[in-house]
Amino acid sequence: MSPGAEQLVELAARWSAALERQLPAAERLRQQLHAAPRLSGDEHETTARMTRELEGVVRFDAVADAGAVGRVGPEHGPAVALRAELDALPMRERTGARFAASGEAMHACGHDVHLAALAALLRASAALALPVGLAALLQPREEAYPSGALDVLREGVLERHEVAHVIAAHVHPGVPVGAVAAGGGFINAAADEIEVRVEGRGGHGGYPHEGSDTVAAIAHIATGIPEVVRRTVAPLNPAIISVGTLTAGDGAANVLPAHARLLATMRTTDPADREPLFQAVRAMAERVAAAFGTRAEVVRTEGEPVLVNDHELALGADDWLARLGVDGAEPMRSLGADDFSYFSDAVPSLMMFVGVETAGEQPQPALHHPRFLPGSEAVGAVARALLAGYLAAAERVLGIEHHRDPLVASGRGGA
Numbered sequence: 001m002s003p004g005a006e007q008l009v010e011l012a013a014r015w016s017a018a019l020e021r022q023l024p025a026a027e028r029l030r031q032q033l034h035a036a037p038r039l040s041g042d043e044h045e046t047t048a049r050m051t052r053e054l055e056g057v058v059r060f061d062a063v064a065d066a067g068a069v070g071r072v073g074p075e076h077g078p079a080v081a082l083r084a085e086l087d088a089l090p091m092r093e094r095t096g097a098r099f100a101a102s103g104e105a106m107h108a109c110g111h112d113v114h115l116a117a118l119a120a121l122l123r124a125s126a127a128l129a130l131p132v133g134l135a136a137l138l139q140p141r142e143e144a145y146p147s148g149a150l151d152v153l154r155e156g157v158l159e160r161h162e163v164a165h166v167i168a169a170h171v172h173p174g175v176p177v178g179a180v181a182a183g184g185g186f187i188n189a190a191a192d193e194i195e196v197r198v199e200g201r202g203g204h205g206g207y208p209h210e211g212s213d214t215v216a217a218i219a220h221i222a223t224g225i226p227e228v229v230r231r232t233v234a235p236l237n238p239a240i241i242s243v244g245t246l247t248a249g250d251g252a253a254n255v256l257p258a259h260a261r262l263l264a265t266m267r268t269t270d271p272a273d274r275e276p277l278f279q280a281v282r283a284m285a286e287r288v289a290a291a292f293g294t295r296a297e298v299v300r301t302e303g304e305p306v307l308v309n310d311h312e313l314a315l316g317a318d319d320w321l322a323r324l325g326v327d328g329a330e331p332m333r334s335l336g337a338d339d340f341s342y343f344s345d346a347v348p349s350l351m352m353f354v355g356v357e358t359a360g361e362q363p364q365p366a367l368h369h370p371r372f373l374p375g376s377e378a379v380g381a382v383a384r385a386l387l388a389g390y391l392a393a394a395e396r397v398l399g400i401e402h403h404r405d406p407l408v409a410s411g412r413g414g415a
């Protein structure tokens with residue numbers, strides 16, 4: 001083992017021990033954040049709470065309106081960014097927890113856990129000499145547009161802090177409790193929204209030949225979309241278009257409406273499929289509409305790109321997780337989306353998923369469910385994942401040759 005590798009192993013041991021001492025306070029912070037959720041674009045109070053918690057440890061600068069970024073360790077040179085999201089979801093909580101939110105917002109996606117974990121890791125680093133800068137990124141608007149991650153990029157945060165890699169860890173009930181899923185390659189899908197507006201000549205239901213039937217047109221377009229996907233995208237490339245909204249008419253039974261509308265989400269996993277699939281949907285919608293004597297306008301709102309994990313960082317993180325005593329898990333891949341993908345598109349990055357459970361619930365509530373409530377142990381689990389990610393990225397920045405832990409090499413890890 002090289003001297004640089006030995007120093008990282010020693011740092012990992014000291015940081016891990018210091019982290020354990022910080023967890024009780026971090027778990028209390030998580031409860032405070034959970035009880036006071038703020039929706040996307042209104043996270044200023046959450047950011048203020050985090051900056052107060054880390055006063056004397058990190059000096060933060062505002063970014064992307066409600067967000068903040070600060071740096072510890074070496075002031076100059078490459079840095080590893082650790083990202084935690086600030087925003088909650090617009091729903092009423094139904095967990096019954098003592099620290100449950102009481103209004104129309106809820107941390108139903110674990111962002112309160114991510115924030116508290118990052119705070120614990122930063123406080124634990126205070127007495128340590130980090131070999132590579134650590135940029136703490138408190139990101140707004142992960143759950144809504146305009147994307148907070150995209151604004152962070154546009155404001156030049158990665159360039160200003162010389163960020164070489166971005167690391168994140170997200171709780172997930174689909175991963176074994178306490179285990180961490182890394183894994184290189186495709187992780188989350190690109191997410192675009194498609195709107196189809198059909199215009200026709202309204203009329204009376206008793207005289208359909210005198211009007212044009214936008215209802216029939218929009219219905220045929222909606223049912224034709226799955227066939228477009230099947231005939232456009234190779235079956236080995238996961239892709240889907242799901243219709244979420246279909247509207248026409250104002251409630252009358254005998255009126256043929258002049259307008260109809262469809263909203264759908266388009267998820268693709270290969271960047272090369274994204275544009276051809278949209279164009280195929282547009283061509284189908286226009287032709288179907290024309291067959292019914294109507295006109296279709298098809299618009300795409302571009303969302304997040306495909307989230308791709310760097311293979312080397314994933315392997316390194318699995319190794320460090322094993323050293324820290326954390327179980328690995330199979331990679332968590334899905335057609336979900338996360339604007340972390342903008343970071344993975346910009347620099348080699350790593351998103352991990354940390355297994356959690358909601359006590360007393362079967363089946364387990366999914367992310368974005370009003371009963372979703374990871375246990376207090378989730379804070380430490382996410383913090384250890386972030387620590388492993390930082391160490392893997394630091395190893396890469398420092399040019400330390402990576403030697404896999406025998407436990408990982410024998411199949412213990414998930415990459």
